[in-house]
Amino acid sequence: MNMMSLADRKDAAIARGVGMVTQIFAARAENAEIWDKEGRRYIDFAAGIAVLNTGHRHPRVIAAVKDQLDRFTHTCHQVVPYETYVHLAERLNRIVPGNFEKKTIFVTTGAEAVENAVKIARAATGRSAVIAFSGGFHGRTFMGMALTGKVAPYKLGFGAMPGDVFHVPFPVELHGVTPEQSLAALNKLFAADVDPQRVAAIILEPVQGEGGFYPAPTGFVRALRALCDRHGILLIADEVQTGFARTGKMFAMDHHDVAADLTTMAKSLAGGFPLAAVTGRADIMDAPGPGGLGGTYGGNPIGIAAAHAVLDVILEEGLCERANRLGALLKQRLASLRNRVPEIADIRGPGFMNAVEFNSDSGQPRADFANRVRRIALEKGLILLTCGVHGNVIRFLSPITIQDTIFNEALDILEAALVEASRVN
Incomplete structure (x- = not known):
């Protein structure tokens, strides 16, 4: 029996050029949720990098x-x-x-x-x-x-x-x-x-x-x-x-x-x-x-x-209309945090292809802050991705089919992660 951890086995077997955003090893997934090998649940706001607009394992698919x-x-x-x-x-x-x-x-x-x-x-x-x-x-x-x-x-x-x-x-x-x-x-x-x-x-x-x-x-x-x-x-x-x-x-x-x-x-x-x-x-x-x-x-x-x-x-399922509704709710929640999270420089994106960008007071990109938010959110069970030439943007790619209750749970985690990251600043 191989006693190495899965992460160590990955490092030993797979070329380092294949980067990994997380150390989560998926065991199963459904719509906007993923469970890892240890049974921990995550809300997936990466969706395989925009692959799963219709969610993990949509029954029709x-x-x-x-x-x-x-x-x-x-x-x-x-x-x-x-x-x-x-x-x-x-x-x-x-x-x-x-x-x-x-x-x-x-x-x-x-x-x-x-x-x-x-x-x-x-x-x-x-x-x-x-x-x-x-x-x-x-x-x-x-x-x-x-x-x-x-x-x-x-x-x-x-x-x-x-x-x-x-x-x-x-x-x-x-x-x-x-x-x-x-x-x-x-x-x-x-x-x-x-x-x-x-x-x-x-x-x-x-x-x-x-x-x-x-x-x-x-x-x-x-x-x-x-x-x-x-x-x-x-x-x-x-x-x-x-x-x-x-x-x-x-x-x-x-x-x-x-x-x-x-x-x-x-x-x-x-x-x-x-x-x-x-x-x-x-x-x-x-x-x-x-x-x-x-x-x-x-x-x-x-x-x-x-x-x-x-x-x-x-x-x-009217996913175009749903994308517009979910994106509007996400951007409203982010906008409500501007006073508590001064690092927010911009909130943007049509439909449910949304992002938030972080800069310093002088306008310098804050990749460190974006990564801090991503890490805190992951600890709380929400998977996020960064992007941008300077790495100072968080992009949101949840399945458009995400259930309202899980979407609201994700927004609460996101808010908590943003506020916590700003307090550390």
């Missing part, structure tokens, strides 16, 4: 997966296709923003979706350059790392990144970058570094995820669309973290009445099963030749079955 397990688990759609893949593509083509004909491909991860979106954009335009934003996160593959606008820890020690990738500041007025300045930086980039006629795509998170949950202003998104149209550049919306009711609409781009040419999805698409997608204008999606897109596990029938159930749950 589990039933759909069990039904598919009794039929077949894998054929590789490129070898022996199946109707459920086609049907899910039809559903996404209908609901992804854009009043135009669309087509879809399925892959396995968000990074893979981003990689394929860039491939498609380059094939469709015959151009090579791609522009992304500071603070953006687009994955850990090499193109994903190149596009990501944050060095530590994602790019450290991994050598040269793919070329023809450029960054401009994302508009965050709290940090002194207005939408006008961001657009001016794009025009300066075109004048100094890359001919816009060589740019295949601009990729944008409508709400930055890892970068700090900063929403892109509507005026900026519309101006970006106009700029892309003017130069023949494709707009890619990275909706990996923002999609599927998290922001109070099915997709975050729905808030702006602007459609991207290509949309990447993953995370909550399949309610905990690995599935990702790229949906876009039909003519653009058809640019790569047969065999140019795909992957052995892309559109695995288990993930496809789960995704059909997820879309049903979002509609039938």
Whole structure:
């Protein structure tokens, strides 16, 4: 019998590059709750990093997966296709923003979706350059790392990144970058570094995820669309973290009445099963030749079955409306604490994609305070995640299906953790 602790076994067996936010080893989970190996219960406000908008083990998702397990688990759609893949593509083509004909491909991860979106954009335009934003996160593959606008820890020690990738500041007025300045930086980039006629795509998170949950202003998104149209550049919306009711609409781009040419999805698409997608204008999606897109596990029938159930749950349980209600309650509770927790610099986010940012009186980022709140909350049974280029933001990603009683319990824990952390200051 192995007498080492599970944490020691993890350290001995798993590469240290796989970081861990907690030392909780899950034994079981249900909706917004997790129980560890010792039987301790936690309220989950991380949701597998925005994967579980419909909660752990939603009965509809589990039933759909069990039904598919009794039929077949894998054929590789490129070898022996199946109707459920086609049907899910039809559903996404209908609901992804854009009043135009669309087509879809399925892959396995968000990074893979981003990689394929860039491939498609380059094939469709015959151009090579791609522009992304500071603070953006687009994955850990090499193109994903190149596009990501944050060095530590994602790019450290991994050598040269793919070329023809450029960054401009994302508009965050709290940090002194207005939408006008961001657009001016794009025009300066075109004048100094890359001919816009060589740019295949601009990729944008409508709400930055890892970068700090900063929403892109509507005026900026519309101006970006106009700029892309003017130069023949494709707009890619990275909706990996923002999609599927998290922001109070099915997709975050729905808030702006602007459609991207290509949309990447993953995370909550399949309610905990690995599935990702790229949906876009039909003519653009058809640019790569047969065999140019795909992957052995892309559109695995288990993930496809789960995704059909997820879309049903979002509609039938009104999760967009619920996200707006829960997010409003969370932001109200945080706002009520401003006098008792002076470290709170900002409270933000559409729907239930919310965050609180902590700064000092002089405006310096307080990553130490964010981590203190996270640790105290964890001790009290609430799992939280930090984010932001400076690590001074706590993001809230509870399942949208969380029961009201458990949600209120979580808010009480959060309040206690914030007040306690501020007292220590």
